Amino acid sequence: MKAVHFGAGNIGRGFIGLLLSQAGYEVCFVDVNETFVTQLQQRGEYPVTLASEGQETVIVNHVTALNSVTHANAVATAIAEADLITTAVGVSILQHIAALVAQGISKRVAVTSAPLHVIACENAIGGSAQLKELVYAQLDKEARSKADISIAFPNAAVDRIVPLQKHEDILKVVVEPFYEWVVDSSQMIPGYKPIEGVHYVDQLDPYIERKLFTVNTGHCSAAYLGYLRDYATIQQAMADVQLTALVREVLDETGAVLVNKHNFDPAQHSKYIDKILERFRNPALTDEVTRVGRSPLRKLSANDRLVSPALQAHNSGLSYSALARSMAAALLFKAQDDLEAVELQASIADIGVSATLTKYTGIAPDHDVHKAVMVEYGKLS
Ligand SMILES: NC(=O)C1=CN([C@@H]2O[C@H](COP(=O)(O)OP(=O)(O)OC[C@H]3O[C@@H](n4cnc5c(N)ncnc54)[C@H](O)[C@@H]3O)[C@@H](O)[C@H]2O)C=CC1
Numbered sequence: 001m002k003a004v005h006f007g008a009g010n011i012g013r014g015f016i017g018l019l020l021s022q023a024g025y026e027v028c029f030v031d032v033n034e035t036f037v038t039q040l041q042q043r044g045e046y047p048v049t050l051a052s053e054g055q056e057t058v059i060v061n062h063v064t065a066l067n068s069v070t071h072a073n074a075v076a077t078a079i080a081e082a083d084l085i086t087t088a089v090g091v092s093i094l095q096h097i098a099a100l101v102a103q104g105i106s107k108r109v110a111v112t113s114a115p116l117h118v119i120a121c122e123n124a125i126g127g128s129a130q131l132k133e134l135v136y137a138q139l140d141k142e143a144r145s146k147a148d149i150s151i152a153f154p155n156a157a158v159d160r161i162v163p164l165q166k167h168e169d170i171l172k173v174v175v176e177p178f179y180e181w182v183v184d185s186s187q188m189i190p191g192y193k194p195i196e197g198v199h200y201v202d203q204l205d206p207y208i209e210r211k212l213f214t215v216n217t218g219h220c221s222a223a224y225l226g227y228l229r230d231y232a233t234i235q236q237a238m239a240d241v242q243l244t245a246l247v248r249e250v251l252d253e254t255g256a257v258l259v260n261k262h263n264f265d266p267a268q269h270s271k272y273i274d275k276i277l278e279r280f281r282n283p284a285l286t287d288e289v290t291r292v293g294r295s296p297l298r299k300l301s302a303n304d305r306l307v308s309p310a311l312q313a314h315n316s317g318l319s320y321s322a323l324a325r326s327m328a329a330a331l332l333f334k335a336q337d338d339l340e341a342v343e344l345q346a347s348i349a350d351i352g353v354s355a356t357l358t359k360y361t362g363i364a365p366d367h368d369v370h371k372a373v374m375v376e377y378g379k380l381s
């Protein structure tokens with residue numbers, strides 16, 4: 001079985017590539033990073049080490065790579081011949097790979113109607129659906145109707161903490177032991193062969209919302225609040241009892257939304273939160289607050305981990321003040337190497353906090369959530 005995976009970065013190598021290789025796939029990574037591409041081509045394998053007491057290392061083999069710019073035709077051919085396409089490039093990069101995916105799909109449907117699944121493994125609700133829309137916009141009518149029959153884009157939720165990697169071996173990845181890859185089986189082509197290690201569910205919404213509004217809401221809250229307290233890493237931030245209590249407050253708010261909406265058992269959900277907080281603390285990881293807080297504009301967007309649960313809480317008459325505090329802290333994130341943080345701060349300097357908040361979250365100035373964020377912003381700054 002052959003898989004083409006876009007993004008040979010942390011999640012690509014440390015999670016999706018590892019799982020696919022273990023499940024018996026030959027994995028062809030596609031990336032713009034020429035060093036990754038050359039190294040993967042030359043070595044055909046790389047090590048993944050678990051951030052646990054035992055520090056076990058697994059060698060991921062049967063892998064190769066192509067450059068999405070200089071090997072574009074070969075990528076299209078690989079897509080035409082693959083059994084599976086996956087991505088972990090960042091949701092905002094999907095628009096840049098869509099043309100190449102479309103080129104591969106056009107080539108494929110011209111010669112075969114063999115089924116193909118395209119799964120975006122990004123931190124976003126409806127990631128594969130977003131990719132499908134971008135790809136379909138580049139297919140002609142005939143390719144589109146053929147793709148309708150043989151190609152599916154099931155949405156997915158992916159969870160594994162993989163920090164920035166700083167090793168002598170550029171391909172090595174250290175990952176937390178925990179992982180969860182959930183795929184919407186209702187969007188798959190009937191008769192599909194399950195990938196070992198993937199959890200298939202017929203309703204993804206509860207899983208993706210639970211993951212995004214707990215792991216990601218909690219993690220970015222720790223990052224933004226930690227940044228304001230001058231902590232360099234999430235582990236340092238989570239050693240601050242007061243800060244951890246603030247993160248817990250946020251997760252109690254998103255927890256109330258999730259329990260209310262998806263009928264989760266409150267006691268079980270509380271245990272899920274405890275486990276997530278424990279994962280953030282993992283002493284075998286060093287995870288910089290600037291990585292976890294990266295791309296604040298994406299994290300402040302309407303469908304993402306802060307605004308969506310806050311608006312849902314507001315609509316259900318639940319508390320959202322801790323979420324408002326995290327949003328305010330996000331507005332104060334000034335990491336200089338982060339292009340979105342730079343844009344955010346430039347906007348605040350240019351049009352002010354209130355207009356910036358509306359511009360990036362879509363929340364009108366007279367909305368209760370907007371007012372709550374402004375109050376918290378005043379307190380934090
Ligand atoms: N790192 C983590 O702990 C987790 C990350 N995610 C999600 O996984 C996705 C990837 O995140 P990371 O692996 O951390 O990022 P990363 O930055 O380590 O990897 C992204 C890779 O995509 C490549 N890329 C960029 N533009 C490209 C293009 N046009 N064509 C092909 N490759 C391209 C980059 O060169 C890089 O190797 C994101 O959506 C993130 O939200 C999800 C769960 C956990």
Ligand SMILES: O=P(O)(O)OC[C@H]1O[C@](O)(CO)[C@@H](O)[C@@H]1O
Nearest residue numbers: 123158159160161162215219292
């Ligand atoms: O690009 P994003 O959304 O910050 O993704 C990374 C996040 O996803 C997670 O891996 C959780 O699965 C966290 O490590 C991190 O907060």
